[in-house]
Amino acid sequence: MHETDMTKALILTVRDWWESQPEKRAIAKVHLTVGKFTCVEPASLQFAFEVQTRNTFLQAATLEIEEIPLVAFCHRCQQEYLPDIGIRYACPTCQSPMEDIRSGRELKIGRIEYGVE
């Protein structure tokens, strides 16, 4: 359900960009960055994209999802660590809480590939 809305947001954002272009070229690929510390499931997003782009300006486009790991920084240990999502988030060395997330919250359209005949 959630991914349906996310996909809608994705399509609208790409459409805004596409309509601002002087020439309407076929979009081949949309690159999306999805952090692992988000509520988005890439497989559901992929499915929603296929369904929602049918018979639209994006029907020839594929969705390329790059997943970004959750990386936190422990200020006490002065080092990055990878929290184990679903199991533990505190620093494995000193048990300090996860306060500084360095990556993993991304939900971003990175770039778009489009073709020119």
Next chain:
Amino acid sequence: MHQTFDAALEINLLHANQEGADHNRAHFDEWGITCLNIMSSPGAGKTVLIERTLAALRDRLRIAVIEGDMTTELDADRLRQYGVPVFAINTGRSCHLDSRMVAGGIHRFSEEQDPTQFDLVIVENVGNLVCPAEFEVGEHAKVALLSVTEGEDKPLKYPVMFQEADCLLVTKMDLAPYLKIDLERIEANVRQMNPHCTILPISAQTGEGLEAWFDWVGTQRPGRSPAPATEAHSSVSAS
């Protein structure tokens, strides 16, 4: 010849929702209203919490409710009995409120009432621990509920919600003696990712912890905003 071109967009997917949320919040700031976003899984006790809150605070604060957790008007009708304006949002089958839906509620609120006369708007989100965490609606603080019947591990399994919460209410504490629930473990699990969250164990049935919750509500304030055109309005105060 076929060439491929690249365009770098670097646009956040939730950008539009965030803009809408900022817009909603600017309205609340201008009116001197504090907005709380109440979130939990279905059945954790959001509606009864709001009922208790309205009953206790309606003489001290002017409160309105934006009600999103509904497929019917049942919850909204429950809350209207407390004599406060309740704006039910038709969420359809949506699994969360977004800033556009809440903007619709705010619009009706500002048409039917004088918002500058209000102190607090409570938004009851759709019962869901996943999606509402990603969609800000214009709130000043996020309140998450976790009932003791849901188990200690929920914060680990639904981390985004518990990481974002400003206040966590551990609800149905009157049931705790019947369950092998470890409150300290719930707290420790939340603290792993959210050390600054206010955690309050409560029971809407016995009233346990509710005074602490009302006090917390009283400490919440809207943000600073560009000077409103109308007269300055006092912010939320439990005094």
